[in-house]
Amino acid sequence: MNPSYRPQVVIIGAGFGGLKAASVLAKAGVSVLLLDRNNYHTFVPLLYQVATAELEPEQIAYPVRSFLRGQPNVSFLQAEVRQVDFLAKTIETDREIINYDFLILATGSQSQFLGVPGAATYALPMRSLCEAIALRNHVLSCFEQAVHEPSPTRCQQLLTFIIVGGGPTGVELAGGLIELIQGALVSDYPELNLRRSRVILLQSNERLLASFPQRLGAYTQKQLRKMGVKIHLNSKVRKVTSEAVYLEDDTIINAETIIWTAGVEANAPETAPAVSTAMKGKLVVQPTLQLRDHPQVYAIGDLAYLEQDGKPLVGVAPVAIQQGVAAAKNIARQLRGLSPQPFNYVDKGRAAIIGRNAGVVQARKFSVTGFPAWLVWLSIHLFYLPGWRNRLSVLVNWICDYLLKKRFVCLILPKPRAKASPRLFMTEAQTPLNSRNIELN
Amino acid sequence: MNPSYRPQVVIIGAGFGGLKAASVLAKAGVSVLLLDRNNYHTFVPLLYQVATAELEPEQIAYPVRSFLRGQPNVSFLQAEVRQVDFLAKTIETDREIINYDFLILATGSQSQFLGVPGAATYALPMRSLCEAIALRNHVLSCFEQAVHEPSPTRCQQLLTFIIVGGGPTGVELAGGLIELIQGALVSDYPELNLRRSRVILLQSNERLLASFPQRLGAYTQKQLRKMGVKIHLNSKVRKVTSEAVYLEDDTIINAETIIWTAGVEANAPETAPAVSTAMKGKLVVQPTLQLRDHPQVYAIGDLAYLEQDGKPLVGVAPVAIQQGVAAAKNIARQLRGLSPQPFNYVDKGRAAIIGRNAGVVQARKFSVTGFPAWLVWLSIHLFYLPGWRNRLSVLVNWICDYLLKKRFVCLILPKPRAKASPRLFMTEAQTPLNSRNIELN
Numbered sequence: 001m002n003p004s005y006r007p008q009v010v011i012i013g014a015g016f017g018g019l020k021a022a023s024v025l026a027k028a029g030v031s032v033l034l035l036d037r038n039n040y041h042t043f044v045p046l047l048y049q050v051a052t053a054e055l056e057p058e059q060i061a062y063p064v065r066s067f068l069r070g071q072p073n074v075s076f077l078q079a080e081v082r083q084v085d086f087l088a089k090t091i092e093t094d095r096e097i098i099n100y101d102f103l104i105l106a107t108g109s110q111s112q113f114l115g116v117p118g119a120a121t122y123a124l125p126m127r128s129l130c131e132a133i134a135l136r137n138h139v140l141s142c143f144e145q146a147v148h149e150p151s152p153t154r155c156q157q158l159l160t161f162i163i164v165g166g167g168p169t170g171v172e173l174a175g176g177l178i179e180l181i182q183g184a185l186v187s188d189y190p191e192l193n194l195r196r197s198r199v200i201l202l203q204s205n206e207r208l209l210a211s212f213p214q215r216l217g218a219y220t221q222k223q224l225r226k227m228g229v230k231i232h233l234n235s236k237v238r239k240v241t242s243e244a245v246y247l248e249d250d251t252i253i254n255a256e257t258i259i260w261t262a263g264v265e266a267n268a269p270e271t272a273p274a275v276s277t278a279m280k281g282k283l284v285v286q287p288t289l290q291l292r293d294h295p296q297v298y299a300i301g302d303l304a305y306l307e308q309d310g311k312p313l314v315g316v317a318p319v320a321i322q323q324g325v326a327a328a329k330n331i332a333r334q335l336r337g338l339s340p341q342p343f344n345y346v347d348k349g350r351a352a353i354i355g356r357n358a359g360v361v362q363a364r365k366f367s368v369t370g371f372p373a374w375l376v377w378l379s380i381h382l383f384y385l386p387g388w389r390n391r392l393s394v395l396v397n398w399i400c401d402y403l404l405k406k407r408f409v410c411l412i413l414p415k416p417r418a419k420a421s422p423r424l425f426m427t428e429a430q431t432p433l434n435s436r437n438i439e440l441n
Numbered sequence: 442m443n444p445s446y447r448p449q450v451v452i453i454g455a456g457f458g459g460l461k462a463a464s465v466l467a468k469a470g471v472s473v474l475l476l477d478r479n480n481y482h483t484f485v486p487l488l489y490q491v492a493t494a495e496l497e498p499e500q501i502a503y504p505v506r507s508f509l510r511g512q513p514n515v516s517f518l519q520a521e522v523r524q525v526d527f528l529a530k531t532i533e534t535d536r537e538i539i540n541y542d543f544l545i546l547a548t549g550s551q552s553q554f555l556g557v558p559g560a561a562t563y564a565l566p567m568r569s570l571c572e573a574i575a576l577r578n579h580v581l582s583c584f585e586q587a588v589h590e591p592s593p594t595r596c597q598q599l600l601t602f603i604i605v606g607g608g609p610t611g612v613e614l615a616g617g618l619i620e621l622i623q624g625a626l627v628s629d630y631p632e633l634n635l636r637r638s639r640v641i642l643l644q645s646n647e648r649l650l651a652s653f654p655q656r657l658g659a660y661t662q663k664q665l666r667k668m669g670v671k672i673h674l675n676s677k678v679r680k681v682t683s684e685a686v687y688l689e690d691d692t693i694i695n696a697e698t699i700i701w702t703a704g705v706e707a708n709a710p711e712t713a714p715a716v717s718t719a720m721k722g723k724l725v726v727q728p729t730l731q732l733r734d735h736p737q738v739y740a741i742g743d744l745a746y747l748e749q750d751g752k753p754l755v756g757v758a759p760v761a762i763q764q765g766v767a768a769a770k771n772i773a774r775q776l777r778g779l780s781p782q783p784f785n786y787v788d789k790g791r792a793a794i795i796g797r798n799a800g801v802v803q804a805r806k807f808s809v810t811g812f813p814a815w816l817v818w819l820s821i822h823l824f825y826l827p828g829w830r831n832r833l834s835v836l837v838n839w840i841c842d843y844l845l846k847k848r849f850v851c852l853i854l855p856k857p858r859a860k861a862s863p864r865l866f867m868t869e870a871q872t873p874l875n876s877r878n879i880e881l882n
Binding site for chain 1: 478479480481497498499502504506507510513516517518519536537570571574581582585586588589628629630631632828830831833834837841849850851852853854855856
């Protein structure tokens with residue numbers, strides 16, 4: 001090999017894993033090209049706060065190019081990846097065809113509707129910033145509509161919000177939503193009796209936060225109920241329509257807003273040849289994070305299926321970050337003629353927030369609930385949020401909400417498109433391809 | 442009249458004039474209903490800073506309901522007005538039909554394309570928050586595209602930005618854009634030679650800021666040229682296409698981005714019967730701001746045509762605010778059986794910003810340029826921006842940009858829709874009805 005040749009490492013996805021891998025490889029004597037369909041990184045753990053008008057979208061979106069300043073070996077291309085050809089070692093995008101010597105797939109995950117009829121059409125996902133913005137606009141539009149709605153039945157439907165999925169995302173969203181309604185919106189909508197509004201959390205199994213210890217799930221349920229969230233356990237959704245969810249026990253709950261937090265699947269790019277996948281469409285990787293038949297290709301984060309201690313690793317940011325480091329280091333090892341090393345996830349614990357003064361933390365063998373856990377959750381997320389200005393402005397928003405119950409982002413912006421859609425104000429981000437009633441403005 | 446009857450005053454438009462009128466009428470013993478198609482007020486003078494990635498949209502958008510807290514006599518309806526029936530005294534909206542006793546029309550203005558062929562289809566307006574966001578996304582997308590554009594001609598086209606219209610909006614936008622390119626984007630795009638980028642300001646007559654004194658227009662031109670903006674005076678646009686502007690002297694300038702700041706017209710609602718209009722579609726009003734044939738109806742702000750000292754009043758925020766007060770007070774007078782009073786605008790002066798340390802201020806007989814004028818401009822806009830938190834966060838953005846040339850909002854968000862549009866990445870807000878090439882994602 002030409003000694004002056006600089007190997008090209010391509011990373012697809014500027015999420016937690018992709019960005020981390022890029023920063024490690026920046027010092028590895030390679031050229032790094034980072035691809036993403038957006039020109040910003042999204043701090044996904046705080047998406048629900050955009051959806052509940054607590055934070056502005058820009059406070060949790062950080063331009064990729066800002067990350068890359070001072071890293072001359074790393075360049076960025078905003079592009080949609082169409083297909084990866086493992087044999088030719090090329091990536092076809094909507095801009096150009098890119099060659100690679102090494103490749104890291106870090107494309108993350110998207111909502112999975114679990115085959116529930118109507119869910120993809122009528123439920124609102126919340127996995128991207130555009131979806132969170134659309135959800136916020138939709139929720140606020142329901143209140144605007146309810147103000148002048150003469151029919152009590154229709155008004156109740158507008159003020160009913162169903163969240164399907166009682167994992168951390170669903171729990172945090174339920175807490176954020178009920179606090180929005182009982183806090184800021186009470187002052188904004190004196191014409192409405194907001195005690196009529198309902199936030200309903202549906203969980204398919206017997207407890208919330210099923211991946212946390214049982215005690216924390218029970219605490220969470222108690223807290224949410226105290227806050228006014230209606231919780232239905234052991235409630236599987238059979239069908240979703242434009243007006244209601246139908247449960248397997250034949251219960252029907254009418255609602256204008258049905259939010260889907262019940263499952264995610266890998267956002268896998270199309271590849272040639274195809275790669276073996278496991279649950280949720282995740283790509284099966286070796287312990288070194290390499291694809292079995294393509295040793296120059298790595299998959300990390302939500303995209304990758306890897307077991308540790310007999311259980312698949314969960315799709316959370318710390319896993320993606322550690323795998324980003326590991327994949328980058330393994331590529332560096334390969335370049336030096338060494339064997340890649342197996343990945344070992346160091347689990348520092350997990351946290352979830354329920355509402356003001358209420359959180360849960362589980363770290364190794366101990367767990368904490370309540371105010372200390374809430375503080376820990378806030379601190380961790382503030383610490384890891386990219387950008388000092390974002391951290392400062394998020395802290396200001398949090399303080400104002402805590403002390404004054406004030407939310408600054410009660411804006412329906414940009415204006416949703418459809419007028420007579422199945423979901424009241426679905427926007428472009430959610431518009432399903434097969435929805436009959438969407439009209440263009 | 443029933444002594445307990447509370448007259449209903451409807452105000453259409455939550456801009457500067459409408460909001461001011463609502464706040465005055467809140468204490469006048471009437472019921473006030475404020476209508477707007479958006480649930481927020483837009484601080485229009487800072488729109489160009491959203492378009493140039495200096496500010497976040499939410500920093501200049503203030504929820505209408507936040508304004509109305511503590512004003513129990515004032516309620517809000519988010520709705521599109523379809524028609525006003527002056528004889529039946531009703532307003533037809535997309536939600537319901539509303540009755541009024543008194544009406545204030547404060548619907549503002551929109552871009553006017555002056556009959557230039559192609560302008561409405563291919564030029565980008567900047568009169569609303571959605572349009573400013575779309576413009577920012579488009580501008581940044583041009584740079585993203587240029588990074589990997591192999592053709593030098595096409596690359597040059599992507600890096601050429603034409604602004605049509607050398608009034609205050611065009612001047613401020615030109616200054617903001619050149620500073621964005623030469624400041625933040627130089628660090629973000631090390632792959633591009635940004636000295637190739639061009640910001641071109643076209644003015645149809647012989648000087649910039651034609652409504653300001655000649656000295657200030659000359660100063661502005663000198664400053665912009667020093668900053669690198671190319672200025673073409675006496676340059677009327679004959680035609681706009683997807684790739685270029687054609688001037689009346691047959692000059693053709695190729696550009697991917699053509700921004701229209703050359704004219705606005707009244708955003709007049711449909712009325713029955715029709716109302717006489719003057720230039721730019723403005724409604725002709727009496728000196729009292731009433732419509733001649735409908736004494737319960739007032740028109741204010743950019744919507745209204747009224748002369749003072751032989752010249753039509755300009756469409757600026759101070760005029761709208763003072764007219765909002767005057768219209769509200771006149772309605773209160775009518776309710777007390779008194780005659781409305783003629784409106785007299787107290788002109789405190791005008792200001793425009795060119796770039797860092799460079800502004801122009803004209804107040805009564807004196808005018809100021811340079812650093813003091815720049816400070817005055819910043820102070821005025823910070824003072825009048827609604828919301829202390831917005832003021833604080835805008836100040837932080839300004840300081841960071843001034844000291845570090847850092848812009849935090851270099852985000853292409855939400856993702857533009859069309860792939861193969863006449864304008865590279867037109868979004869929904871700009872999508873013209875008759876554009877042939879727009880594809881849905």
